[in-house]
Amino acid sequence: MATGNVENWTGNIADIGALYPFVGIETPLVIAGVVFWIGWHVVQLRRESAELDEEVKKFGNSDAMRKVLDSTDPDKR
Amino acid sequence: MDNELTALGIIFTEFYYWVTVVFMFLIHVGFCMYEVGATRQKNHMHTLMKNTMIIPLVTVSFYFVGWWVYFAFPNGPWIIGDLLAAPFAAANSELMGAHLGGPPVQGSLTADDTAAWARINGVFWAAFLLFSWTAASIVSGAVIERIRSSAFWILAVLIGSFFWIVDASWGWHPDGWMVQKLGYHDAYASGVIHAIAGGFALGVLIPLGARIGKFAKDGTPRNIGPRNPWLVTVGLFLIYTGFWGFYAACNIPMFNVQGGDGVVFSATNIYLAPTTLSAITLNFLMSLAGGMMAAYMVSKGDAFWTYSGGLAGIIGASAGNDLYHPIQAMFIAAAVVVIIYKLHFWVERRFKIDDAVGAVAVHGYAGFLGVVIAGFMLWGYPASPNPEYATINPLGNFIGACIMFIVLGFIPGFTFATILKKMGILRIPPEIEILGLDISATELQAHEEQAMVEAERRALQASHPETI
Incomplete structure (x- = not known):
């Protein structure tokens, strides 16, 4: 059983190419990697929205906020 | 690698880029410190994580997309020719992993591909990747304290793993169409990294809006200056340090620059035209000096702007720092810094743009001006060793600067930030902005x-x- 193309270092080293295990699996690996990357963004976006909503409910005080907002130029926020 | 000299050349080049990556890592350390130092305490941790997560997100997206774009897009595509084949740079290439250079397994690759790229692909990819982090980090500083991290990370991936590398393919590649047709010259990335990132930041800032309280009711800007000047100072010094790696990474360390039958080895710029490490060291330091001296004078000794002026000075001279005389580099840097300093405050007052760290000015305006000035200063020089390509000229570099700042920077930044705004995910709620992230x-x-x-x-x- 061998997962890679290298079984010993005694042959002709110049004939050795890819060193990583399971050569030939590159395209499925890329697909899995892209799903992981895009999925991370999606999960993070949802989680952040939920956290912000919760924080606004928990800590937001509309009267105090209005006073602060009234003191600044509303077009430039 | 069957003889010692060939091996020395290949392994030296591999090691050279590896070292540049280590140096450039310091740029990101510096950006993190600088950004947190410029942030109010109530937002420290979120600001830190917003910048830090650029590292993994841009890394994976640049692996999947960005590296291939650089080699596939020099013709546009479809501006002067088709998409180019770049099988060694595709994410599913066997050369995007550990490889000793032996015969390929994948049919899309040749033995020449594996021999040429096996030991260089990873370190060259990483050198470009560190540029990608920098592009995203430049935008990060401008938008602190009110952008949603999730939205920023989408924008970071777009600038870091797509738009900047498209511009590199067009204007920072030996055969990019801008080099061929416009004579575009931007040796140390004034436009390729800084103008595009500054333009992108400006495009994001408009739909994003200013921080609450930045402008009084009558529109007068308030100074929300650095909250921790020591963190900002160390951060900027680290950026200076990392900039050495950035400059070195813009070179090919050893290349036969003699056309025809002769052999003359030299370092080259990214266009494969000869330069020396000595030349760029002189110009780097003299432009840093010119920028700092001008910034100190024009800002009346403001520490934040003096440090930033040093960066802007280098950026302003970078497009031609392979060829300038050091004193020319110093004066160009000084002139650029005075202009961008004045422009920053004029834009802030006139258009109510809240660029929290001056990133649009230091990177965007300085990069734009640097490219334009190089077009005049280096008028008639060859843009490439290929004699059939256009020579450097003012119009070519001006058009190039506009492509960097506006076409690939401002317009995508504005467009994607506007889309995120319409989706209601660009900006944090005002309650959280006031209470702190x-x-x-x-x-x-x-x-x-x-x-x-x-x-x-x-x-x-x-x-x-x-x-x-």
Whole structure:
């Protein structure tokens, strides 16, 4: 059983190419990697929205906020 | 690699880029420190994580997309020709992993591909990747304290793993169409990294809006200056340090620059035209000096702007720092810094743009001006060793600067930030902006500290009841 193309270092080293295990699996690996990357963004976006909503409910005080907002130029926020 | 000289050349080049990556890592350390130092305490942790997460997100997206784009897009595609084949740079290439250069397994690759790229692909990819982080980090500083991290990270991936590398393919590649047709010259990335990132930041800032309180009701800007000047100072010094790696990474360390039958080895710029490390060291330091001296004078000794002026000075001279005389580099840097300083405050007052760290000015305006100035200063020089390509000229570099700042920077930044705004995910709610992004952590910490104090008080009471 061998997962890679290298079984010993005694042959002709110049004939050795890819060193990583399971050569030939590159395209499925890329697909899995892209799903992981895009999925991370999606999960993070949802989680952040939920956290912000919760924080606004928990800590937001509309009267105090209005006073602060009234003191600044509303077009430039 | 069957003889020592060939091996020395290949392994030296591999090691050279590897070292540039280590140096450039410091740029990101510096950006993190600088950004947190410029942020109010209520937002520290979120600001830190917003910038830090550029590292993994841009890395994976640049692996999947960006590296292939650089080699596939020099013709546009479809501006002067088709998409180019770049099988060695595709994410599913066997050369995007550990490889000793032997015969390929994949049919899309040749033995020449594996021999040429096996030992260089990873380190060259990483050198470009560190540029990608820098592009995204430049935008990060401008938008602190009100952008949603999730939205920023989408924008970071777009600038870091797509738009900047498209511009590199067009204008920072030996055969990019801008080099061929416009004579575009931008040796140390004034436009390729800085103008595009500054333009992108400006495009994001418009739909994002200013921080609450930045402008008074009558529109007068308020100074929300650096909250921790020491962190900002160390951060900017680290960026200076990392910039050495950035400059070195813009070179090919050893290349036969003699056309025809002769052999002359030299370092080259990215266009494969000869330069020397000595030349760029002289110009780097003299442009840093010119920028700092001008910034100190024009800002009346403001530390934040003096450091930033040093960066802007280098950026302003970078497009031609392979060829300038050091004193030319110094004067160009000084002139650019005076202009961008004035422009920053004029734009802030006139258009109410809240660029929290001056990133649009230091990178965007300085990069744009640097490219334009190089077009005049280096007029008639060859843009490439290929004699059929256009020579450097003012119009070519001006058009190139506009492509960097506006076409690939401002327009995508504005467009994607506007889309995120329409989706309601660009900006944090005003309540959180006022309370601070770290409000949950701060409240939790306060509760835990209160509980600790009470626990300690009970323990003390139990052991020494007479003292309470």
